[in-house]
Amino acid sequence: MVIYLVLMLTDLQQEQKARIVRLDGGYGFQRKMRSRGIREGKNVEVLTRQPGGGPIVISIENKKTAIGRGMAGKVIVEVE
Amino acid sequence: MDLNKTKKILLMGNPNVGKSVVFSRLTGANVIASNYPGSTIEFTKGLMRIDGNKIELIDVPGTYSLEPTNAAEEVAVEMLGEGDLIINVIDSTNLERNLYLTLELLQHNTPVVIALNMWDEAKHNGITINPGELEKLLGVPVVPIVALTGEGVKTLLSRLKDAPIPTTASQSEAEKWIHIGEIIKKVQKIEHRHHTIWEKISDATVKPTTGLPIGLGIILLTFAFIRFIGEGLIGHVIEPLFDLYTPIAMEISRALGPGILHDIIIGRLIEGDIDYVQSMGLLTTGIFVPLGMVLPYILAFYFGLSILEDTGYLPRLSVLADTIFHRFGLHGCGIVSVFLGLGCNVPGALSTRILDTRKQRFISATLLAISVPCMAQIAMVFGILGSYGMEYVLMVFIALIVTYVSGGLILNRYIAGESPEIFLEIPPYRRPYGKALLKKTWMRVRIFLMEAIPFVFLGVLFINILYTVGIIDALGTFFSPVITGVWGLPKEAAAALLIGFLRKDVAIGMLLPLGMNPLQLVIASTVLTIYFPCVATFAVLVRELGIQDLLKSVLLMITAALIVGGIMRLVLLGL
Known part of the structure; x- marks a missing residue:
């Protein structure tokens, strides 16, 4: 049996991989995320976490995006 | 689309897909293009000639969707009403996400032609796209190009006249993503490949x-x-x-x-x-x-x-x-x-x-x-x-x-x-x-x-x-x-x-x-x-x-x- 852990994107460590399951935010937020490739069902890897509360750099299908912690906290992911 | 009646063509697409490079190619005009999102913040106008017709080409700032999130994107949306034809420039290495704006553009009553830019980079990255199939599914001309070298740009120009006024029914956001999923499944194949030296450098410079x-x-x-x-x-x-x-x-x-x-x-x-x-x-x-x-x-x-x-x-x-x-x-x-x-x-x-x-x-x-x-x-x-x-x-x-x-x-x-x-x-x-x-x-x-x-x-x-x-x-x-x-x-x-x-x-x-x-x-x-x-x-x-x-x-x-x-x-x- 595989157990899935549901976390926020901000909980992931560098080089950890996960799958996006939900976007917790208003319609505008969800839309903005999706139009830039951050969507439910996509596999995501954390490339770096900038120190001092700086942005997280993620990779989805080889496309890299820097995203602030506040926004990243609303991206809900699951890891095995 | 009758090119004799076309007066204004808009270049639209996501940020950093190479619109400004396409613009320079088509008009011969000089604009500043760079490898980062948002290097065009204001629209630039230029003239191009097709079969003796003088047509105004407008390089519109990049936008991810037609619901703007910043001032540069607002410019893009305002421009939309003014064009007689849209050349939608797409980053071939990123087809899925780019298609969202495409589907939004297809809901307006303006003819659209799609330029699949960075075709060489996509090939290099192991991405294969079937342009003919994409053309059939979207119902508008699709032309692969490499704007930087000019490859495919002539074909793109010759296809402008084939652009019909789109007839896509209005879709909700969720419907659009489902539609995109179906399209991607039919037209795109991705081969897995190993990390290149550039990617290692890329990682090292953001860590x-x-x-x-x-x-x-x-x-x-x-x-x-x-x-x-x-x-x-x-x-x-x-x-x-x-x-x-x-x-x-x-x-x-x-x-x-x-x-x-x-x-x-x-x-x-x-x-x-x-x-x-x-x-x-x-x-x-x-x-x-x-x-x-x-x-x-x-x-x-x-x-x-x-x-x-x-x-x-x-x-x-x-x-x-x-x-x-x-x-x-x-x-x-x-x-x-x-x-x-x-x-x-x-x-x-x-x-x-x-x-x-x-x-x-x-x-x-x-x-x-x-x-x-x-x-x-x-x-x-x-x-x-x-x-x-x-x-x-x-x-x-x-x-x-x-x-x-x-x-x-x-x-x-x-x-x-x-x-x-x-x-x-x-x-x-x-x-x-x-x-x-x-x-x-x-x-x-x-x-x-x-x-x-x-x-x-x-x-x-x-x-x-x-x-x-x-x-x-x-x-x-x-x-x-x-x-x-x-x-x-x-x-x-x-x-x-x-x-x-x-x-x-x-x-x-x-x-x-x-x-x-x-x-x-x-x-x-x-x-x-x-x-x-x-x-x-x-x-x-x-x-x-x-x-x-x-x-x-x-x-x-x-x-x-x-x-x-x-x-x-x-x-x-x-x-």
């Missing part, structure tokens, strides 16, 4: 442990490069040329004889000779400052900047700088304005548009105007203070950096409004394309020459007139409580401050005859940066900030000049 030292190294290297090239050009090219020119200028001087005409054209002779910095004549200082002292640095700076832009390094620098810039109420993208501003404050001020809120744009533009010197000014500071020793040049930079940082911290506290976080796509590294690099450098240098030389002439002319009527003396006496009392400078510096409105490079040159010591020159150079931007920048700020915010900004500039200049006086000169 803080390796990225920060690399970033610092790159910035230092860039400035060392600028100085090396700038000084090299001055020593080996410019000075020998002016040595040849001097006898001609002296001949003119003799022919004119003394009088007001001599003062305006040649200026004052210093110990019987022309002094290119101090003489202040149109044919001496008027051409030496822009061509002899500033141009070499401008050339070197823009070449260096173009490399940083085209490789795709700047977005990585934005990520590394984000934590610090967030303290200033900005986010990492603010560093792009600083970099562009170091060349010239005008493009720097325009680029504040890529920031999301009014608060961010206000802080970014104000800090730029206060504490980012342009290359023309930096070149003069090097030229004049450098001869006393590099430590004096360093003092100016340290004072400006401290001003930027403390200004940012203060403004972030007291300016109302929101400071959204960074949300930035990081493009892959690309090898800069030699021809494009040189063309871009030349375009920017040409802008400098066209804007700088008339203003320098105007400045030189102005000084002569003002001196002759005696206004400078009166102004100096009037402002002496500030100039002498607060900053510890001779009251004649008023002339430089006045000319600084027109050109900061000439203004710094004007400090030389005042017989100041190096420390006073440090204070004067710093104050000249802070107190007010040049008119060209000011004009852009009026437009970008609006009158009310601009007045606030000007008040901050004057306050900053008084405080920083005053503190420097106390520290450097004592009471």
Whole structure:
């Protein structure tokens, strides 16, 4: 049996991989995320976490995006 | 679509998909294209000819969707109603996400043609797209192109006439994504491939442990490069040329004889000779400052900047700088304005548009105007203070950096409004394309020459007139409580401050005859940066900030000049 852990994107460590399951935010937020490739069902890897509360750099299908912690906290992911 | 009736074609697409490169290809016009999202912040118009028809082509700023999230994207949406045809440029390496905007565009009653750009890069990355199948599914022409080399561009033009008015039914956001999923399944295949060396470099330059030292190294290297090239050009090219020119200028001087005409054209002779910095004549200082002292640095700076832009390094620098810039109420993208501003404050001020809120744009533009010197000014500071020793040049930079940082911290506290976080796509590294690099450098240098030389002439002319009527003396006496009392400078510096409105490079040159010591020159150079931007920048700020915010900004500039200049006086000169 595989157990899935549901976390926020901000909980992931560098080089950890996960799958996006939900976007917790208003319609505008969800839309903005999706139009830039951050969507439910996509596999995501954390490339770096900038120190001092700086942005997280993620990779989805080889496309890299820097995203602030506040926004990243609303991206809900699951890891095995 | 009947091309005889087509008057306006819009180039639309996500940010950083190469719209501006396509634009240059189609119109032959020169626009600045770079490898980072948001390098086009305003639409650019150009003319192209197809089968003898003159058609206007508009390069629209990139947008992810038709619901705009910043000022540059708003421009894109406003433009939409004006076009007769849309060329939707798509990044082939990123088809799925790009199709969202495509589906939105297809819901408007404007014919669409799709250009699958970066076709070579997609192939290289193991991505195969079937353009014929995509064309069938979307019902509009689809043409693979490589805009940088021009591959496929002719085919694209020949297909414009095939574009029908789209008949796609209105879809909700969720329906669009489902539709995209179905399309992708049918047209795209991705082969897995191993990480390339570029990707390893890419990772190393955004990871803080390796990225920060690399970033610092790159910035230092860039400035060392600028100085090396700038000084090299001055020593080996410019000075020998002016040595040849001097006898001609002296001949003119003799022919004119003394009088007001001599003062305006040649200026004052210093110990019987022309002094290119101090003489202040149109044919001496008027051409030496822009061509002899500033141009070499401008050339070197823009070449260096173009490399940083085209490789795709700047977005990585934005990520590394984000934590610090967030303290200033900005986010990492603010560093792009600083970099562009170091060349010239005008493009720097325009680029504040890529920031999301009014608060961010206000802080970014104000800090730029206060504490980012342009290359023309930096070149003069090097030229004049450098001869006393590099430590004096360093003092100016340290004072400006401290001003930027403390200004940012203060403004972030007291300016109302929101400071959204960074949300930035990081493009892959690309090898800069030699021809494009040189063309871009030349375009920017040409802008400098066209804007700088008339203003320098105007400045030189102005000084002569003002001196002759005696206004400078009166102004100096009037402002002496500030100039002498607060900053510890001779009251004649008023002339430089006045000319600084027109050109900061000439203004710094004007400090030389005042017989100041190096420390006073440090204070004067710093104050000249802070107190007010040049008119060209000011004009852009009026437009970008609006009158009310601009007045606030000007008040901050004057306050900053008084405080920083005053503190420097106390520290450097004592009471």
